[in-house]
Amino acid sequence: MNCHLSSARAIALPLFAFLAGGLFFLQADDAPDDSGFKEIELFTEVLETIRQSYVDPEKVTYEQLINSALEGMLADLDPHCQFMQPKVLEQLKRNTDSTYEGIGVTISTSNDVLAIVTAREDGPAAKAGILPGDQILKINDQLTEDVGISQAVNLLRGKPGEPLKLTVRRPATQQLLEFEMKREVIKQSSVKDIKILNTGLTAPYRMGYARILQFSEPTAEELADGLDKLEQKGMDAFILDMRNNPGGLLGSAIDVCGEFVKAGTVVLTTEGKPGSGEIKVYRTSAESKRRDRDYPLAILVNHSSASGAEVVSGALQDLKRCVVVGETTFGKGSVQSIIPIGDGKALRMTTAKYYTPSHRTIHENGVVPNIIATLTPAEEANLAQWFGRDTLPPDERKKVERFQDPQLIRAVDAMKGALVYSSIQGEGEGEPGNASATEPGPKAADEGDGEAAE
Numbered sequence: 070m071n072c073h074l075s076s077a078r079a080i081a082l083p084l085f086a087f088l089a090g091g092l093f094f095l096q097a098d099d100a101p102d103d104s105g106f107k108e109i110e111l112f113t114e115v116l117e118t119i120r121q122s123y124v125d126p127e128k129v130t131y132e133q134l135i136n137s138a139l140e141g142m143l144a145d146l147d148p149h150c151q152f153m154q155p156k157v158l159e160q161l162k163r164n165t166d167s168t169y170e171g172i173g174v175t176i177s178t179s180n181d182v183l184a185i186v187t188a189r190e191d192g193p194a195a196k197a198g199i200l201p202g203d204q205i206l207k208i209n210d211q212l213t214e215d216v217g218i219s220q221a222v223n224l225l226r227g228k229p230g231e232p233l234k235l236t237v238r239r240p241a242t243q244q245l246l247e248f249e250m251k252r253e254v255i256k257q258s259s260v261k262d263i264k265i266l267n268t269g270l271t272a273p274y275r276m277g278y279a280r281i282l283q284f285s286e287p288t289a290e291e292l293a294d295g296l297d298k299l300e301q302k303g304m305d306a307f308i309l310d311m312r313n314n315p316g317g318l319l320g321s322a323i324d325v326c327g328e329f330v331k332a333g334t335v336v337l338t339t340e341g342k343p344g345s346g347e348i349k350v351y352r353t354s355a356e357s358k359r360r361d362r363d364y365p366l367a368i369l370v371n372h373s374s375a376s377g378a379e380v381v382s383g384a385l386q387d388l389k390r391c392v393v394v395g396e397t398t399f400g401k402g403s404v405q406s407i408i409p410i411g412d413g414k415a416l417r418m419t420t421a422k423y424y425t426p427s428h429r430t431i432h433e434n435g436v437v438p439n440i441i442a443t444l445t446p447a448e449e450a451n452l453a454q455w456f457g458r459d460t461l462p463p464d465e466r467k468k469v470e471r472f473q474d475p476q477l478i479r480a481v482d483a484m485k486g487a488l489v490y491s492s493i494q495g496e497g498e499g500e501p502g503n504a505s506a507t508e509p510g511p512k513a514a515d516e517g518d519g520e521a522a523e
Contacts, residue, residue, distance in 0.1 A: 112138075116131075116134055116135075116138075119134060120134070136152065136154070139152040139416075140152045140217065140219075143416060143417070143418065144217050144218075146418070146419065147403075147419055148177050148178040148179070148218060149177075149218075149401070149403060149405050149417070149419055150405070150416075150417060150418050150419055151217065151218060151219045151416075151417045152414070152416060152417075153219065153407075153414060153415045153416070153417055154413075154414060155412070155413030155414060156223075157219045157222075157223070159413075170226060170227065170228060170229055170252055170253070170254055170255070171192075171225055171226040171227070171252055171253075171255055172192055172193045172194040172199075172225055172226075172233060172250055172252055172253070172255075173188060173189035173191065173192015173193060173194050173195060173253070173255045174186075174187065174188050174189070174192065174194045174199065174225065175187040175188075175315040175375075176205070176218065176221055176222070176225070177218070177399075177401070178218060181214075182204050183204065183205045183213045183216065183218075183221055184202065184203065184204045184205065185199060185200070185201055185202065185203045185204075185205065185237075186201060186315055186373055186375060186399060187201050187313045187314070187315040187373045187375075188200065188201055188313070188453070189255065189282065190453065190456035190457030190459075190460070191255075191256075191258070191457060191459070191460055192253070192255055193233075193250040193251055193252065193253050194235070194248070194250060195453060195456075195457050196250070196457060196460055197248040197249065197250040198246070198248055199235065199237065199248055200239065200449060200450060200453055201313055201371075201372070201373035201449075201453075202239070202240060202241065202372065202373070202449075203237040203238070203239055203240075203246075204237055204238040204239075204240060205221070205235060205236075205237055206236045206237060206238055206245070207234075207235070207236035208221065208224040208225060208233070208234075208235060209224070209233065209234050210234075211224065226252070227252045228252065229251075229252055229253050229254050230251055230252065231251065231252045232249065232250070232251050232252075233249070233250055233251070233252060234247065234248070234249050234250075235247070235248045235250075239446075241446035241449065242446050258282055259281065259282055259283060259284070259285045259287060259288040259291055260279055260280070260281055260282070260288060260291040260292050260295060261279070261280045261282055262278065262279060262280045262310075263277075263278075263279040263295035263298065263299065264277070264278055264279075264299075265277055265278070265299060265302055265304065266278050266308070266481070270478070270481055271481055271484075271485070274305040274306060274484070274485065274488050275302065275303050275304055275305050276304065276305060276306045276307065276308060276481060276484055277295075277296070277299035277300075277302075277304040277306070277307040277308070278307070278308045278310065278477075279292065279295050279296075279299075279307075279308075279309060279310065280309075280310040280311070280312075280456075281309065281310070281311050281314055281325070281378070282313075282314060283314055283315055283316065283317040283377075284314075284316060284317030284318050284319075284321035284322045284325070284377040284378075285317055285318060285321060286318065286321065288317070288318075288321045288324075288325060289321055289324030289325050289327070289328065289357060292325060292328060293328060293359050296328065296362060297359070300362075304364065305364060305365075305484075305488055306364050306365040306366070306367070306484035306487065306488055307362075307364055307365070307366050307367075308366075308367045308368075308369065308477070308480045308481070308484065309366065309367070309368045309369070309381075309391075310368075310369040310477075311368060311369065311370055311374050311378040311381065311382065312369050312370060312371040312373065312374060312395065312452075312476070313371065313373045313374070313456070314373075314374050314375070314377070314378035315373070315375050315376065315378075316375050316376025316377035316378060316379075316401065317376070317377050318377070319337075319351075319377060319380065321377065322376075322377035322378075322380045322381050323336060323337065323351050323352075323353060323354075323380070324353070324354065324357045325381050326353055326380070326381055326384050326385060327353030327354055327357055327358050328358065328359075328362060329362055329366055329385060329390050329391070330353055330385070330388055330390055331353070331361075332353055332354060332355035332358050333352050333353060333355065334352060334353045334388065335350055335351070335352050335426055336351055336352065336353060336380070336384035336385075336388070336426060337350075337351040337380055337384060337423060337424070337425070337426075338350050338351065338423075338424045338428075339351075339404050339421040339422065339423055339424070340421055340422060340424060341420055341421040342420075347420075347421060349421070365392075365484050365487035365488060365491070366385065366390060366391040366392070367391060367392045367393075367394055367480040367481075367483050367484050368381070368382045368385065368386075368391050368392070368393050368394070369394055369395050369476055369477065369480055370382050370393060370394075370395040370396065370398050370436060370438060371395050371396045371398070371444075371476070372396050372397065372398065372399060373399060374395075374398040374399060374436075375398065375399035375400075375401040376399075376401045376402070378398065379398045379399070379400075379401065379402055379423070379431045379435065379436050380402070380423060380431070382398065382436045383402075383423075383425040383429065383431055383436040384425055384426055386425075386436065386439065387425045387426040387427045387429070388426055392439050392440060392480070392483045392484075392487070393436060393437075393438040393439050393440070394438055394439070394440045394442055394476060394479050394480040394483060395438050395440075395441075395442055395476050396438065396441070396442070396443055396444075397435045397436065397437050397438065398431075398435035398436045399435060400431065400432060400433045400434055400435035401431075401432065402422060402423035402430060402431025402432035402433075402434075403419045403421065403422050403423065403432045404419065404420055404421035404422070404423070405417050405418065405419055405420070406418055406420040440479055440480075440483055442475060442476045442479040444475060444476065448475060451469070451472045452472070452474060454469045454472070455469050455470070455472045455474070458470060
């Protein structure tokens with residue numbers, strides 16, 4: 070055996086004690102099958118072999134090698150886990166601010182491919198033509214096949230005005246596309262397009278509509294303000310659009326649920342490692358609820374609705390308070406905890422999963438709509454343009470505003486059915502038009518095609 074391998078084994082035990090912390094005091098005879106002694110010895114042997122034999126000594130310091138090992142260890146668990154260096158951790162803290170500098174996208178990995186989950190319509194990426202679902206092949210001239218999430222975020226962000234080039238594959242059409250854009254200061258807006266829909270589409274009823282772009286601190290209050298105004302205009306039913314919503318603050322999503330159900334209602338539980346007993350129950354709050362809102366409710370979702378959007382749609386669907394219309398959601402229903410480990414570094418690790426009131430798990434399954442309504446690739450592109458219509462020149466905006474949204478039309482039809490059912494129920498009880506929306510919601514779902522069973 071080579072002398073450097075022998076020396077590696079000689080230091081394996083002290084290094085094991087250093088790496089495994091409190092595990093080093095276990096006796097080999099008492100160790101369980103997964104004690105890790107053999108694997109830690111292998112790790113230290115490889116570590117010392119690299120340090121002694123790699124051609125560039127400046128690349129193989131203990132800190133560099135251990136950091137790389139930790140990055141790979143966390144990344145292999147799931148796409149949402151990562152080992153965070155001080156710079157990345159500081160960047161994560163800045164993400165909770167009202168603004169950030171970048172191109173306005175949310176990214177994730179699926180089957181080891183880096184992909185766009187959402188693209189904010191007012192951001193540089195969307196304005197350049199990037200769509201949710203696009204797979205990122207190159208960032209500038211760097212291939213992304215071996216790039217992790219944290220490194221990709223660093224590559225995408227930068228100072229306002231700096232150019233960026235993305236090469237993407239569009240799975241829906243199998244096109245390879247190249248987009249150029251400049252980074253901007255992105256403002257974290259929340260609720261948008263609060264309005265009464267065109268009565269030509271909704272007659273003989275008046276239907277309210279609003280979009281939640283993401284869940285931030287003021288989201289629930291902004292939505293409540295909008296609902297108050299729509300109710301004053303005689304709204305009969307409400308459509309909440311959460312397509313392309315990547316999530317955000319969990320507390321904000323819980324408060325949005327609270328606008329449509331009674332205070333104290335269980336809308337979510339999070340459960341940690343099996344057998345750990347780590348179960349947390351989330352209920353709607355009486356403090357954040359203004360009044361009961363009993364009209365029929367439809368929620369629009371698509372493949373880019375994630376996290377908080379899935380919490381709201383899944384909870385209200387389970388509680389039979391809404392009809393969910395659109396496509397199966399992204400399936401990001403897990404809790405990431407930030408665990409500091411010293412020297413400004415931290416672990417971002419999945420420690421629990423979300424469960425809806427009926428104990429459906431959202432993670433990797435998503436929320437299946439009551440009424441399935443899909444879009445063609447061309448309709449997806451038109452919808453993205455419609456969402457970003459405020460950024461278009463007047464001539465292009467006129468063309469975009471003629472877009473007929475098939476998913477919105479299905480939601481309107483579902484609400485018409487719910488309102489008709491309400492009026493029939495009211496007449497049967499001798500109280501025309503006075504019926505709770507908690508009843509018509511599920512009826513509309515039962516009568517719609519495409520209802521899926523879990």
